[in-house]
Amino acid sequence: MTAVPHPSAPQPERQVEPRIGARAVCEGLVREGVTTIFGYPGGTVLPIYDVLREFPLRHILVRHEQGGAHAADGFSRATGGVGVAIATSGPGAINLVTGLATAMMDSVPMVAITGNVPRALLGKDAFQETDIVGIALPVTKFATVVMDPDEVPFAVAEAFEIARSGRPGPVLLDFPKDVLQEETRVPHPEPYELRLPGLLRPVRGDVPEADELTEMIAAAERPLILSGHGVQIADATDLLSQVAERSEIPVAHTLLGIGNIDETHRLSAGYAGMHGWMHVNKMIQQCDLLIGIGCRYDDRITGKTSTFAPNAKIVHVDVDRSEIGKNVRTDLGIVADAGDLLAALLRRLPQSEPRTEWMAQLASWREVSEARSWHGSGAWREGRLSADYVVDQIGEATDHQATLVSDVGQNQMWAARYFGFRKPFHHLSSGGLGTMGYAVPAAMGAALGAPERETWAVVGDGGFQMTMQELATLVQDQIPVRIAVLNNHRLGMIRQWQEIIYDENYHSAELLGPDLVRLCEAYGIPAWRATRPDEVAGVIAEARKAPGPALIDFHLDEAQNVYPMMLPGKGLSDMVEGAAE
Amino acid sequence: MAARQTRPAGEADAIHRRHVVSALVVDRPGTLNRVSGLLRARSFNIESLTVGTTHEPGHSRMTIAIRGDDGHLRQVLAQLERLIEVLDVTDLTGRPHLELELVLVELTPPRGTADKRELEGVLASAGGEILTRDASVWRARLTAAPDAINRALEALRSHGLRRLVRAGAVAMAADSSSDIENGATPE
Structure with missing residues (x-):
């Protein structure tokens, strides 16, 4: 040409x-x-x-x-x-x-x-x-x-x-x-x-397809909203809560949909997918109407697509037409900005009665699933330091108001499950690409972008070693990132897969690392080490006092797994729950 | 705006066939790379891809002939459409369209009148004509729909076919509404 x-x-x-x-x-x-x-x-x-x-x-x-x-x-x-x-x-x-x-x-x-x-x-x-x-x-x-x-x-x-x-x-x-x-x-x-004729811009304003969706909601007995990153991109989290309250529909979220709804909201179902909560995955499998808003129905949510949401009519709302029907069968596809669609629904939906039976079902599933897997293996109760406990304590100490940037692997799943997010834009993670090494540098950007909030990076010892050169940047510009290294001296998710899928054939899962406290000393970063649950709250409090960057090296119980887990090639109905629970 | 698809993309409606796709694109360096790269990333083998300028300055028209499952292809075309360089994508398969291909062939000259008459018949069946002829080699052109081209090329094998160059398909929508396409004004 x-x-x-x-x-x-x-x-x-x-x-x-x-x-x-x-x-x-x-x-x-x-x-x-x-x-x-x-x-x-x-x-x-x-x-x-x-x-x-x-x-x-x-x-x-x-x-x-x-x-x-x-x-x-x-x-x-x-x-x-x-x-x-x-x-x-x-x-x-x-x-x-x-x-x-x-x-x-x-x-x-x-x-x-x-x-x-x-x-x-x-x-x-x-x-x-x-x-x-x-x-x-x-x-x-x-x-x-x-x-x-x-x-x-x-x-x-x-x-x-x-x-x-x-x-x-x-x-x-x-x-x-x-x-x-x-x-x-x-x-x-x-x-x-600016003339950009090839740029696809969503048609803004009312979304006529909301008529049909309103009818589908009216006909549904067990509806569920699965909300993704698109809701936050559209800055539509308030609208989402309003739609949930108007229609009395519980709201599940994807990894990047964390923060779409306050996790303590009565209609918040929780985190779905491969390491999501069992009760949420059960809801997806049992619901009769699944309304995906601003999510991709990607393989970490659906597992085997032929067994995904088998009882549901599936609705997919996305601003990108090429996402609709890409991964799962779609009964109603709507190409629209998530905020426009939610606003259109609000204009149409009558106030619903509470869905007592469906919510009671959710509550009973939740009780079982939280009893089984809350705080993972429960090792912290026996005085052994576990990652879920660390994440939970960071959430408690910061009143769940901190920006939390997770890395990739077990640490990412623990952060997603146990921090207890309340607000949008507070959870950052490499969801699609799964980029190890993301947390520390991304937290650096987040801390500078939103300095009014405390910023924590939750990272494994593997991902930390991939981009730890940015410690010097944190020092030079005194960027107040608190780094929680969930240190199991392992590539934890690799170890978990090798244990469960590869017959305990551990290869390249053990990871030598530096003494992180002394490393930080060399950089001029205050640092602490915790090895027991009773030390956790104290070191978090100390790290929060630091004016600039700070690091805590949490030495974990080495064999901790993230449960539940959906194995490759399996669906949401056959999750592994873990023997220890 | 609504995209209603009750079939799961790429699964149930896996009719594998040849598609002819017409794309209006911005004429800039990298456009071809971006389009072909997207098809490559999804493991589509391009049968032919032609590109040329249009009557609109700055716009080019691509005709892409490609084999694939209907569902997969529909999804890929939606992804093509979201490229900044791509202004419009139309799958012409299954709707009225004109499709032509140009082929240049090199032939051993026919021996005798009967052979020559047969050869001319084959060329005529695919809109062909002889362009140059001398004692050792004839060169001819074919211009026809791909099916006719393929039949003629098969027949030419027994008429001294020595070399050929195919230009790839060009295609144009031919239903009543297609005279003004997506922002491009008619000549």
Whole structure:
């Protein structure tokens, strides 16, 4: 194909004082409301660093670009805004990729800015050259190289528009160095000047399909809402509670749907899926109407799709048409913003009587399932330190008001099950991609984005060692992240799978790590170690007093598993509950 | 706006067949990469993909011929549609459309009149004509729907077929409402 001018080619009649591309980039960021950027300098982005002081942009110097990408992601998730990461060409840009893919899978808006070699050197295998756009294409919502300084103002504005509109996602802009160095007189576009005909924007306003859904609700005896990340992306958690109360329908949530409803709400059913609560999974299997709102019905929720929700009519509401019918049979698919759909339901639904029988069923299932698996193995009762107890105590100590950023693996499931979330945007986790090493850098971004809240990273000793270089960033910028390392000297989820599925053939599950307290001493971070349940509350209280970052090394009982568990290839009806319970 | 699909995508309606898909895309570097990459990531083997400019500056039209299950393909097309570079995607399969393919062939010259007459008959069956001829080689073109092309190419095997170059299918919707398609103004 022949290249033609950028479709948003600027109007030549409106010109401003000339400034270099790097300044146009920074101006664009400021115009988009960016206050904090996470970056790592390098040869091709130095033109940006050369002018950065002129702008009200706080630059956090990360220790690895992956940390920068996760921090930008954490900033976005905690604030509902758009995080920004900067990296240089070649290795710097490639190091962003894990973070971009993490954001893509979880529909997190962010903008990554990379430098590249000057245009004349592109394609010549120049020093630190890489085709980052080619690499990033499948893991971004949009990626492009900006080949002309005149395109810079539009490119930056478009990147933010694409990142946050419809189903959000990460966008990568690649700037050859000389594009940053040369001048342009092109002004920044006004919102109405952005022409993005290929951008799918949801039709806003009333949702006529709510008529049919209202009828389905009226006909249902055992309805259940399964709410996902889309509810928070749409900022519609209040509407969700109102719809639940109006229709007397219990609300379950996915991993990223944590915070959609206060877990103490009388209609909150709880966390569903592979390591979700048994009573919630039973409800999914027994309900006669399942209303999925802003979730993907992904395999960690459904298990074997042919046995998923066998008694239910399945409704799927999503802003992305391509999600509907992708994984499960759908009786009613509605392409809409979650907030619009919930508002449309509120306008239609009459006040329902309490669904006494259905809620009593839930209560009895809940009683059984919480008695069986509350606090996992229960080892803490015998004086052995268990992870569920640690997470529970962090929740209690912070009155459940902290931002909790979990990593991936057992720690993630314990955090999801036992923290007791009350509010949206307080739980951050790499749900779709399952990126180990996410927690510490993402917590860094979350703490800067939402400084009014206490921020905790809950991380295993495996994930911690993947990105622990960011400890230095936490110190340098005195970012108050409290890190709870759930340290079992193991790759715990690997060990669990090997125990249950691979006949106790433990390979590469044991993990040597440094003395974390002494490591923190070297970094200048206050740190504590706890090995017994009676020490937990004390060290949490100490860590909360620290003005900057702090770390607690919780040495756990090594053989603790997360139960219940849905085995690969199985469905929600055949979960493993664990012999010890 | 409502997408009612009682069949689980990619499972129950697994009719495996050839689809012809027409996509209006933004003419920018990377668009082809993005479209073909998405199909590759879902393990679709592209039979042919043609792309060319349209009467609208900045827009290109892709015709993608692809084999796959109806359910899978429907889901992939929805994913294609959400690409920023893609303005519109239409599966022309099962609705009125025109489809043509261009093929260039190189032939050993026929021996004798009967052979020549047969060869001309085969070419005529696929909208063909001879473009160059000399003592050692004839070159011809075929322009026809893929079925006719395939039949003609099979017949040409016994008429000295030596080489061929296929351009891939181009297709255009041909139902009454398709003269103005999704933002593209008619000529």
